Amino acid sequence: MGGARFHIDAAATKQADLGLTLSAGANPKVGTHLTYTLTVTNNGPDTASGVALTDSLPTSMSFISATPSQGSCSGTGTVTCQMGELAKDGSATVSIVVNASCVVTLDNNAKATANESDPNPSNNSDTATVTVGDPSPPLVAATLTPSAPNGDNGWYISNVSVKWNVSDPESGALLLQKAGCVDQLVSIDIAGVSFSCQATSLGGTTGPVSTPAIKLDTGKPVIDAHANVTNADATSSVGAPVAYLLPNVTDATSGPANPTASCVPAPGSNFPLGNTTVTCNANDLAGNAAVSTQFTVTVRNRTQVCDDDRSDSERTHETERQRGEVRHSSHQHKDDCFNDVCASTRNKTEDNQKNGKSKSFKGAMSECEAEGKEEKGRTED
């Protein structure tokens, strides 16, 4: 212990005025390196021994390396360098390289000490101030849900949510200024709407960034009502081809995919005897399906009546015709047919009248006779 005290006492009799300067390189950007240079000078009058430099790095600076011109350094948060002796008027340096990790203005303080007493302690520490800049403007992106049009022809057929994602990893949220950038829910049919967002940080300005035009159609197209078709007459024993007009289609937003509906059975196709339900469907351009529309096509059973009620002689003729023994024109056949129908109808009507039943056959009979005469007249012409 006595030896140690003697050593300290002996050093205290000598004086060395250390001076420290701390300088920093140009203001860095986040993610780039910055070099601090510590320079220690011994202004005397004696040689300094046990020269040590201590630099407590700012917490937002991450240590990369420390390189002394003499001696050695250790530590990463607080860097301590043992520089050894420094002769009067001698100087030594330490280069400390750090990485700037965030946008900030900060001070770095360092100090120098030696075993000898320092007659001028005021120049033993120094401060360097740097401002770390933001190298990049904000990140701006919109997330649409659904992410892409889920209908036809670029249309959405369900509500669309728009969420803005705005960030700046260097400047941070507090340094962000936004214009627009409002989350949206598109829930009303519209032929096209776009939203935008602009953001500014210490790194610059991004935008305005715009969403694609959002076209929303959730409404079904409408098919006009179609009246039943009741006046079609059979042209053969299996029915008749029946023409009808396809119903029109309207749609408020995207418009109909086709101006008229698609109906089954199609117009002009053969309809069987009796009632057939026709079903019509349609889509709009966005792909929404209409509520289907139905109507009835009735094919009246004239041929069947004729076949049932024709006379035995007509049946005989039919057989002969099939055998090729008799050649009747089609007009002649129709005459026979209608005659038979009229005869049958007349008989039924007379029977019904006698029995006091419905007289509705009377109308049918006169209509039938009129048509029969008309047909006959054409045949004779």
Ligand SMILES: [Ca+2]
């Ligand atoms: Ca000093």
Ligand SMILES: [Ca+2]
């Ligand atoms: Ca940035």
Ligand SMILES: [Ca+2]
């Ligand atoms: Ca629609």
